[in-house]
Amino acid sequence: MSSLELGVVGNCGFNTLINRQGRIVWCCLPRIDGDPVFNSLINGDDPTGGFMDIVIDDFERAEQSYEHNTAILVTRLYDRSGAGIEITDFAPRRIHYERVFRPAMLVRRLRPLNGAPRLRVRVRPTHNYGAEKMKAVCGSNHIRYQAPELTLRLTTDLPITYVLEEIPFLLEGPADMLFGPDKPLRRPITSAAREEYEYTHTYWREWTRRLSIPFQWQDAVIRSAITLKLCSFEESGAVIAAMTTSIPESPGSTRNWDYRYCWLRDAYFVINALNRLGATRTMENYLNYIVNIVASxxxxxLQPVYGVTLEKRLVERKVETLAGYRGDGPVRAGNQAYDQIQNDIYGSIILAASQIFFDRRLAHPGTRPLFDRLELIGEQCIRLYNQPDAGLWEFRGIAKVHTFSAVMCWAGCDRLSRIAVELGLDERAIHWRAEAEAIKKEICARAYDAERNTFVDSFEGNEMDASLLLLHELQFLSADDSRFIGTVEAVEKALRRGNHMMRYAQADDFGYPEHAFNICTFWMIGALAAVDRRDEAVAMFEHMLQCRNHLGLLSEDTDPITGELWGNFPQTYSMVGLIHSARVLSTAWEEAF
Structure with missing residues (x-):
């Protein structure tokens, strides 16, 4: 049965998900949001296609881990006699001619352990979202997998017929498999695989060495940082919400969405995390993507979500040819949220872009023309902060004046004032400060329940929303403000389930939510730390670390009772939340020795 006990291999152009037995269950080629040629993760465990695996006879157990501080995954499979194989998976990535070389290629290196195990190699790609199997055509040292719009090539020094016909054989020595574009390999297979491995290993080790990390929970932060980088599409700089589509938020909920796109609501939080990590190149690329959205x-x-190369129309459709995760459909491609009204995104864009004006490390600092463009976004904040919208949770049939949306609009005006000061534009600074103060005054009048001493989810509303935990993080309220302390307590009482947090508790378009939303748990951790409840925050954080899968990765949601991961995987929001919480809670390096 499918689960989210998966490892991620990628190179910021495409990604592959691999289960604990070394089966490739998800891989979109040629890019991160493309047709999943391997899709068994969301095809009801269909045994006929949509995967690549290596099966050993008399299988007994498996082991899996990443090579230290890399995106190189090692899986070991053993039979009952103790014989086994080691599979090393990676996507090549290196600097070549002062450019990043990241082909849409997966490399699988095999070597026997403790003898010569008997195995079968099965390569069963599909196309058009599983509608058809790709046609296999045999070559001298390769197999071409053909579809009308895509041809892929497997080059290997394994016996071609054994692979093509899935014939069991003894693995008596190392072997390599290179799966990717239909291009001839003009160098020896073994040396090509070895060189790409060495380059890729060096790249990731050097990249992680330059990270700025907290003293505590270093391994968890590094793994989250690598995964966050793998969620970036380097060609444009976009950062996607997750690598998959249609993993349900909870069983039978039909909350199955395609997350292979870039949500503007995430922008500020992602930029903040990349900044704290010192991942300035990835951060700058993402800022360039955001600036391109503003310019266009x-x-x-602005719309809530865009494609990885700035696509605006992401028409949502149901994919009838895939059965769904554990058969729990529907499977969706595209996301109709692109045509929703979400007013928080205007503030989010300004918050994210503010980094350009203050970060002296960046190659292209903020300019007056960019500020002028952001002022136009700020005018939208003024116009829309008190208008109904779908909110950051993207309600499809509910419209309110959401408090979080209003606060983000306030934040947009507030940051424009600060940018104007930085640029020496005194008149504009005064203007935006006045607008921010006017918005804040109305929010406090209409979204604060004085009787309960808490802010509420919407103007004149009475429900709790986990996004209210960010009022301090966004600098709307100070941590010692009694209204913030009261809000934290009210949200906790309404939405906490053990060591997990719900987004909200009321019914929405799909009924009542059942599973906790991981980023909300990290928001609570941050809020608890801010109001001097650090020991409780640490305990909650340690529990969340235990909820990660065996490789240290998180999805969108967690069953608060069983601890099982649900929702699209791996989730950028969750990785960002972990990084932020570790930084807030960790002992300072200066105090560690």
């Missing part, structure tokens, strides 16, 4: 906005209108 017609009449300063």
């Amino acid at each position: 906005a017609e009449n300063s209108h």
Whole structure:
């Protein structure tokens, strides 16, 4: 049965998900949001296609781990006699001619352990979202897998017929498999695989060495940082919400969405995490993506989500050819959220872009023309902060004046004032400060329940929303403000389930939510730390670390009762939340020795 006990291999162009037995269950080629040629993760465990695996006879157990501080995954499979094989999976990534070389290629290196195990290699790609099997055509040292719009090539020094016909054989020595574009390999297979491994290993080790990390929980932060980088599409700089589509938030909920796109609501939090990590190149690439969105906005209108190369239309459709995760459909491609009204995104964009004006490390600092463009976004904040929208949780049939959306609009005006001061534009600074103060005054009048001493989810509302935990993080309220302390207590009482947090508790378009939303748990951890409840925050954080899968990765949601991971995987929001919480809670390096 499918689970999210998966490892991730990728190179910031495409990604592959591999289960504990070394089966490739998800891989979109040629890029991160493409047709999943391996898709058994969301095809009801269909045994006929949509995967690549290596099966040993008389299988007994498996081991899996990453090579230290890399995106190179090692899986070991053993039979009952103790014989086994080691599979090393990676996607090549290195600096070549002062450019990043990241082909849409997966490399699998095999070597026998303790003898010569008997195994079968099965390669069963599909196309058009599992509608058809790709046609296999045999070559001298390769197999071409053909579809009308895509041809892939497996080059290997394994016996071609054994692979093509899935014939069991003894693995008596090392072997290599290179799966990717239909291009001839013009160098020896073994040396090509070895060189790409060495380059890729060096790249990731050097990248992690430059990270700025907290003293405590270093391994968890490094793994989250690597995974966050793998969620970036380097060509454009976009950072996707997750690598998969249609993993349900909870069983039978039909909350199955395609997350292979870039949500503007995530921008500030992702930029903040990348900044704290010192991952400045990835951060700058993402900022460039955001600036391109601002530049292309017609009449300063922004939509909540865009494609990885700035696509605006992400028409959502149901994919009838895939059965769903554990058969729990529907499977969706595209996301209709692109045409929703979400007013928080205007503030989110300004918060994210603010980094450009203050970070002296960046190659291209903020300019007056960029500020002028952001002012147009700020005008949208003024116009929309008190208007109904779908909110950051993207309600499809509910519209309110959401408090979080209003606060983000306030934050947009507040940051424009600060940017204006930095640029020496005193008149504009005064203007934006006045607008921010006016918005804040109305939020406090209409979204604060004085009787309960808490902010609420919407203007004149009475429900709790986990996003209210960010009022201090966004600098709307100070941590010692009694209204913030009261809000934290009210949200905790309404939404906490053990060591997990729900987004909200009321019914939405799909009924009542059942599973906790991981980023909300990290928001609570941050809020607890801010109000001097650090020991409770640490305990909650340690529990969340135990909820990660065997490789240290998190999805979107967690069953608060069983601890099982649900929702799309791996989730950028969750990785960002872990990084932020570790930084807030960790002992300072200066105090560690």
